[in-house]
Amino acid sequence: MANFDLDSRFAFGTRLVEEASALALGYFQSLGTLTIKSKGPQDMASEADLNTEILIRDRLRDAFPEDAFLGEETGRTDAVEGARGIWVVDPIDGTQPFVSNMPNWCVSIAFVLDGRTELGFVAAPARQEIFIGRRGQGATLNGKPIHVRPNAKITDGLTGMGHSARIPPAKFLPILEALLNKGGMFFRNGSGALMLCDVAAGRLLGYVEQHINSWDCLAALCIIEAAGGTVSDFLAHDGMWTGHPLAAGAPEIFPVLADLVGVSALKG
Incomplete structure (x- = not known):
């Protein structure tokens, strides 16, 4: 990692997520004019997804041509082989709420640098929230530090659950x-x-999903780690390309969450 300029990438990513979220918000405010298509059951896409990803991809290509790129809509770049760093992007996570005129x-x-997620940027413009995290350097919501729920028990609040x-x-x-039998309660938006970011902010206790793709979670997992949480080793065994089960949350309840979906914690 020596001599690799993470500082400039952090500063650029902070600006870029604001620019991209402003573009996406403009589409959200004009839903009646959007072209929307189905990619499968409960899986939607619109021109907002594609155009927002193209903006992000092109900005990153111009600023850091040596980095690879993986996006939900446009896939991976040819530069993946041999690249130390890769940007992983979901231009609109939660397209079904987006096209349903909901803010979630x-x-x-x-x-991701050398197989470890170093920077995470998540903007929810309809909620006027921007979450940012850098491994080992803390996490923020709208510029203010955030932390996972302290001294958490599974019975103390809500656990986010993903499903596809x-x-x-x-x-x-x-x-x-199993979650209900342990005294927990589920939440899904x-x-x-975004649910993972709510874990980082202490709003949700944790999050589990039996299969999730890398573009849906890596930024938020970085933010949770930076906010003092524990996350599963998502990138092991080709998780970048194939997806994985996932557990993340406050350290005290992570073992309970991990047991639900059969994963282990990311080390160090």
Whole structure:
């Protein structure tokens, strides 16, 4: 990591997530004119997703041509092989809430260096919130420090739960039942990245999902770690490209969450 300029990438990412979220918000405020298509059950996309990702991708390509890029809408760049750093982007996480005129969506940008997520930027402009985290240097919400819930027990609040059509109901329902049997209570708002950020801010105790893609979670996982939380080792075994189960939350309840989906904590 020596001689790799994370400072300039952090400053650039902070500006970029604001620019991209302003573009996405403009589309959100003009929903009636958008072209919206279905990619599958409960999986939507619009021109807002594509154009926001193109803006992010092009800005990053111009600023850091040596870095690779992976986006939900446009895929990976040819520069992936041999690149030390890769930007991982979901231009609008929570497209279903977005097209339903609900505020639970966000722009998510992560930077991964040598296999470790170093920077995370998540903007939820309809909520007027920007979450930023840098590994080992803390996390903020609108510029103010945030921390995961202290001394948490699973019975103390709400646990975010993600679900997609990739997981059949028969496999998901036992996880939900197990959480309830432990005295926990579930919460879902349609955006995994945003629920994960709410974990970082201490609003939710933790989050679990049986399969999630890297662009949906890496930025927020970085923010949770920076806010003092514990996250599972998502990038192990090709998680960048294939997705993984995920658990994240306050350190005290992480073992309970990890047991629900069968994952282990990220080390150091």
